[in-house]
Amino acid sequence: MDSTAPLLIFYARNDALGDGLLRIPALRAARTAFPQSRIIYGTLGNSSLTGVLRKHVTSLIDDFRTATPLSAILAELKPRGAQTTVVDFRTGVPGLLVTGLQLIGSGVRYEPNFAGHLLSWRRGARWTLRPEHNAWRYHRLIERLAGRHLPFDHRLDVTQPARALARQLLGTDERRLILLGGNGKRNKFMSDAQVAAIAGNLIDAGYRVLYLVTPGSGPTQQALGAREARLQVIGPDLGLDAEAFGDLLLALGELAAAYVGMEGGLGHLFATVMTPAVVINNGANMERWRPLSNTVEVVTAPGRGSSAKISDTPVEAILEATHRLLDASRRDHALPAR
Known part of the structure; x- marks a missing residue:
């Protein structure tokens, strides 16, 4: 993948099996909406997406950075002059607010998983309530980023x-x-x-x-x-x-x-x-x-x-x-x- 391509970073605290499975529809939507982007998946801890589920996301994620702070991922990978976006799957308004404040002036677009989308409302975007289900919450973040509705697909293939x-x-x-x-x-x-x-x-x-x-x-x-x-x-x-x-x-x-x-x-x-x-x-x-x-x-x-x-x-x-x-x-x- 071209190192100057737009960088799309997903970040999570950690992923048990269920967490990883519920994030897959959003990752599929992101690859559909942003086919030219370099997609990185990072976590503060471990992720099932790098283990038992890895085969199901190999076409969706270009690289992983597990057990790595978000700041370290940005310092390593953020291309100069290229568009960088962070989609933050973590919960907890205080932590998301702190991260958003830290990214002010960095040139990074930040899309956080706020309990309500009001805190991340932008001019020209219609404000909507966040869905109840986690899988749809993650997916809705990608739709907001893309500015359009995207397919939702949670299925896995059987060999x-x-x-x-x-x-x-x-x-x-x-x-x-x-x-x-x-x-x-x-x-x-x-x-x-x-x-x-x-x-x-x-x-x-x-x-x-x-x-x-x-x-x-x-x-x-x-x-x-x-x-x-x-x-x-x-x-x-x-x-x-x-x-x-x-x-x-x-x-x-x-x-x-x-x-x-x-x-x-x-x-x-x-x-x-x-x-x-x-x-x-x-x-x-x-x-x-x-x-x-x-x-x-x-x-x-x-x-x-x-x-x-x-x-x-x-x-x-x-x-x-x-x-x-x-x-x-x-x-x-x-x-x-x-």
Whole structure:
């Protein structure tokens, strides 16, 4: 990329899996609107866009600068005399105001993720409220920058090898597939008893249930096998690296009637292939973090804020939401054959 090309810098605090996934529509819109720009993605911490999601953004981002202050990125990369724009995905009005003040007189156009767009209103631009959902907030920043509406696309592509592996794992079993995910950090994991009870109920109802072992605390294959022998479990024992396992999850999501699990990155990943989801939420603002798969049931864990535990959520509430979602899918749409 020409070093004198207009420089477009995206900056974020850090990106867990869900954060990275919700930023992809904005990155696609930016590449569409500014095809000649050199696009840099920077973070104060780490980013899933440089890890498991990197293959999905290689055509969108020219270079990464992770664990790097924004000032250092500008000092290194800002071309003399060329247009430079910073799109700041971080939240927190005080910090955004400080950054904006620091950039005054630098020749950098600054587009911050303010809670309302009034603070970044410019002459000739129509003032609008910021969208509720994070993915649309990021996307709206790019539309404001471009001065026009742009396509919004949150989907991820599934590879043919991953599809072949998914069908190999599922074999000739023709039952509808339900995916369970219960591993997570802090209070965002399910108990062995919860997963076994949910799986047993769904298997009795005629579904095939597959539990996905992902990083974090939560049920193990051995513990689940002791409680519900009919439950199939996949995870690290497949010997796949993070990228290949992510591809497999997408392929399984394409085939699944539903995903049931805690609010977090796994739900957002399945939303990229439009898997219907039952999300167990322990305090996240669902207007901001709702999966983009459109067909979503939310079950709220008991307790308030950080004290709420996914493992305290009644199994009955999770199953009620799951059967309601599955019944609505059968009512409203003809399920394709696997």
